Amino acid sequence: MVLADGGGGLLSGGGSLSASVIVVGGVVGGWFRDNVSKIVGNGRDTYFWTDPWLGGVALSVRFRRLHDLSVNKNRMVEEMFAKGWGEGGEAREWCRRLWDWEEELAGECRLLLANVIWQDSTADAWSWRLDNSGSYSVRSVYDVLIRDAKVNLLTCGMIAPDAQMCVSGCGEVETTQYLMVSCPIFRELWSHVRAWVGICGADPLYVSDHFLQFTYLAGGAKSRHSFMQLLWLLYVWVLWTVRNNSQFNNTEISINQMVDKVKMHSYWWMKAANAVFVLAVHTWLSCPLLCLGIG
Structure with missing residues (x-):
């Protein structure tokens, strides 16, 4: 789920949550990554396809077929939105022409992206779920490892x-x-x-x-x-x-x-x-x- 929060909370690295996209979740596969979420500010340090910035699951997992066909696999979020996801947008560059069912996937992805907002003055950041501050700490990991x-x-x-x-x-x-x-x-x-x-x-x-x-x-x-x-x-x-x-x-x-x-x-x-x-x-x-x- 993507939450556009207008509150005044602080990111792990400082900065406001205002108009930032808060992603609840982590990369699938491994307890460590499951406890990490990505907070997108300006989108300059977040990989569009492979970082879990939208709904807690990487788009390369959610739309694997589109990722396989994309010629922009290593682009950042900011770059992909600048290229445009509308009809004829450069972000919609594929290795070949899409089949009808693949076009439907692209449409689903486009609708999902339409809800994304961010703040250009705020840098992207990772948030650590196991600490109330959102910052990674050795103590929080230790507490998990010694838990019953x-x-x-x-x-x-x-x-x-x-x-x-x-x-x-x-x-x-x-x-x-x-x-x-x-x-x-x-x-x-x-x-x-x-x-x-x-x-x-x-x-x-x-x-x-x-x-x-x-x-x-x-x-x-x-x-x-x-x-x-x-x-x-x-x-x-x-x-x-x-x-x-x-x-x-x-x-x-x-x-x-x-x-x-x-x-x-x-x-x-x-x-x-x-x-x-x-x-x-x-x-x-x-x-x-x-x-x-x-x-």
């Missing part, structure tokens, strides 16, 4: 909007924060793990706080602290594995099975680390701290 996986993939257009929902089926948007400590389905697993170890506690709102609190719930002894750290990391691994299997393999989620995974994998991990089991291994499933001799 599903939100990031949605922004890049790599997944459908409904795919951003939590895999538990709770109906909320999935983020790392939500998945770890807020989801009513997955949050239940923390209660089961604490009950298995024989401790009590609440779930903090933030992941970093959750890690610190959980690892000290069994007391301050170094051996207990290390074991609780292992359990927390193992929980994350189990949660992420189950989540990915549900997302990509369409498997069902069972909290009881997740609890069993935490119990068995923690045993295997401790065994791989040459941990000393004071009591028989079967006691691990009911009292892991006692089995390790730190209960």
Whole structure:
């Protein structure tokens, strides 16, 4: 969509939006270009065919046939309008005579161009969508790259909007924060793990706080602290594995099975680390701290 704005907003490089053509959109192909739009002022620095200055899509894409036949492929917007798009205008120079259906395309393009206005005193500029100022910033890119996986993939257009929902089926948007400590389905697993170890506690709102609190719930002894750290990391691994299997393999989620995974994998991990089991291994499933001799 082309918007001729009469307001007094500022361009990324300075200047007024008055009578400037504001293009909403970016070049098709790539999240970076999808977040760039072209603001046409005098049209001297904007390629007529290949820049996404009209409706967010380059005319070479929108009217590919006309671009292929044009002898003015590398002209700027100002040049093409100066040549004229009316009947007999030099901008309408083709490699050969157009077929009837191609003439219809040219007519459609001409009608689209008839709505374009710009201000000769204003230079063309690129605008960066991810920053409120319209100017490109490394920080804005960093924020996008570290965003939660599903939100990031949605922004890049790599997944459908409904795919951003939590895999538990709770109906909320999935983020790392939500998945770890807020989801009513997955949050239940923390209660089961604490009950298995024989401790009590609440779930903090933030992941970093959750890690610190959980690892000290069994007391301050170094051996207990290390074991609780292992359990927390193992929980994350189990949660992420189950989540990915549900997302990509369409498997069902069972909290009881997740609890069993935490119990068995923690045993295997401790065994791989040459941990000393004071009591028989079967006691691990009911009292892991006692089995390790730190209960």
